[in-house]
Amino acid sequence: xxxxxxxxxxxxxxxxxxxxxxxxxxxxxxxxxxxxxxxxxxxxxxxxxxxxxxxxxxxxxxxxxxxxxxxxxxxxxxxxxxxxxxxxxxxxxxxxxxxxxxxxxxxxx
Amino acid sequence: xxxxxxxxxxxxxxxxxxxxxxxxxxxxxxxxxxxxxxxxxxxxxxxxxxxxxxxxxxxxxxxxxxxxxxxxxxxxxxxxxxxxxxxxxxxxxxxxxxxxxxxxxxxxxxxxx
Numbered sequence: 679x680x681x682x683x684x685x686x687x688x689x690x691x692x693x694x695x696x697x698x699x700x701x702x703x704x705x706x707x708x709x710x711x712x713x714x715x716x717x718x719x720x721x722x723x724x725x726x727x728x729x730x731x732x733x734x735x736x737x738x739x740x741x742x743x744x745x746x747x748x749x750x751x752x753x754x755x756x757x758x759x760x761x762x763x764x765x766x767x768x769x770x771x772x773x774x775x776x777x778x779x780x781x782x783x784x785x786x787x
Numbered sequence: 788x789x790x791x792x793x794x795x796x797x798x799x800x801x802x803x804x805x806x807x808x809x810x811x812x813x814x815x816x817x818x819x820x821x822x823x824x825x826x827x828x829x830x831x832x833x834x835x836x837x838x839x840x841x842x843x844x845x846x847x848x849x850x851x852x853x854x855x856x857x858x859x860x861x862x863x864x865x866x867x868x869x870x871x872x873x874x875x876x877x878x879x880x881x882x883x884x885x886x887x888x889x890x891x892x893x894x895x896x897x898x899x900x
Contacts, residue, residue: 712887721791721877721891722830763828772885774843777830 682766687782696753698781700766703747709770711742713751714777715762722765722777725751761785790814791892793878799898800868808863808895810878818842819861820879820889821853830877836861837884865897873899 683701690696702711713725726733726740728749733740739752753760765780791812800806812819820843821833835843839855850866865872878892 710887714889716830719894721879721894722889723891724888727887769887774832774835774845775889776832779829 682768682778684764684766684778684781686779687784689784689786690753690756691786692758693755696756696760696783698751698753698764698766698783699748700750701748702766702768705746705768706770709768711740711746711749712767712769712775713738713740714765714767714775715760716765716780717759717762723762725764727769756783756785758785758787791878791880791890793876793892793895795895796893797896797898799900801900802868802870804868805864805866806868806897807865808876808878808897810861810863810892812859812878812880812890812892814880814882814890816880816882816890817858818881818884819855819858820881821861821863822877822879822891824875824877824894826874834861834863835884842884868897868899870899873897 710727710729712727714722715725716722726738728740741750763780763782765777794809818837820835823833824830833847834853836855852864855861875894875896877894879889881889
């Protein structure tokens, strides 16, 4: 499985944008980049996914580097409710989702 | 309007007992999953069923037996519980196995004493 590397933790101020980085230098051409998050005491929640082009949805934006070796999840305006562990996952075709350790995001009021 | 529900939310039991965790999804999805999140917060897939057929079995001890009576339900039965089975178990579903978005349930915290 292609691996991803994320910082263990990050902090951000409330109502400011948050950029969560993910490195995946061994990504293959058919690997999709997925992001899930897990709020405290809850199950994981899908955030966004993409292949090559940047993606936007109501929750976040995904910026993918041109060489696809890294990506950034962007929360445009962080709220306290965004405090969670964010997982960057590569998924090839029908393979299972493999969760790593993720980035624990703390939002400072 | 719960999408993926699990019962019970908490389960405390003695070593050696047999217990079941139930999962139901009302999303009309074809594929369901069981994941285990241990005390170190690692989340790993255990099983996946597509249209009631087992498609993933991740080297899980055969004390764990998933059962899918229909597409909307995937129950997890555990025999002869061990201390190491203590974890949070999450059920999930997706439209199809190929689809990207998985919807997770709230989890069942199992404590084996």
